Amino acid sequence: MALETRPKFVGVLSCSGEEEPEGTIARNAVRLVMEKYRPGITVSLCLPLYLAGDSGEQEFAKRVPVIAVDGCEKACARLSTEKYSGEVSDAIDIRALLRQWGVEDELSRSHPRELEWELAERVAREIVRIIDRYIEEGKVAATNTR
Amino acid sequence: MxxxxxxxxxxxxxxxxxxxVGRDATYRVVEDLLPDRADTLCLALLTLEDEEAREKVRDNYVVAIDGCAKDCARKNVEAAGRAPDIAHRVQDYLKKHKDLKPEAVLDVGEGGRKLVEIMSEELAGEIVGLLEEDD
Incomplete structure (x- = not known):
């Protein structure tokens, strides 16, 4: 039997985004993927820890495909991954997605209502679509999906 | 002041x-309790050496709130060039209020919400004290 050498996990790195509603959507979307949509295969990387120089987080990100989920065009999650661990496999810019979806409502960063949760769900499904593509393409071994 | x-x-x-809990307490302070005096800042932006963010930290007071002993908020503020004026861990409040354990990341639950209230009230008091010292 051949030894499985492909990564077993997908790293999903959310921007911290405390200042912006899109940051809250990013964090909630990543948690939804981890808890509801693709538990077992998804590992979140803690951005501040990553930036604080945690070698475990940085090394992990070098070994698995990483999806950067950024709230805005400043792209802190993508840029930090590129700075410390190399290219990301995919990147999501939520502000750009909201424009694409025609969302013009004023959003809350602190008190997500039905709309913010719906948007977090939609972003989560975008992340899931990418993870499923990695599985289909054989980039990750889908042995951990529950 | x-x-x-x-x-x-x-x-x-x-x-x-x-x-x-730390993040919710931050929002409670900056949006409800001291909206004219306090604001928040993306930690990642600060650490990625965004000049505007670093300037805000250099020229104003900073409070770091950490959710675990790794103290990423405090350390990232320090990496930007100064120690925070106030630094707390959520765990320190939890030690004093053991019955208010937050339940989950997406919803901290009733206990977590009470802890947010206590923490934000105490923080707001400390911040007012900090501002008054500068008079």
């Missing part, structure tokens, strides 16, 4: 419910 602003910067941890 000083005209400086106070930037309350929580850690961005999305793996622990205590980080959610």
């Amino acid at each position: 000083s005209d400086k602003k106070v930037y309350v910067i929580p850690c961005s941890g999305i793996g622990k419910a205590s980080a959610s």
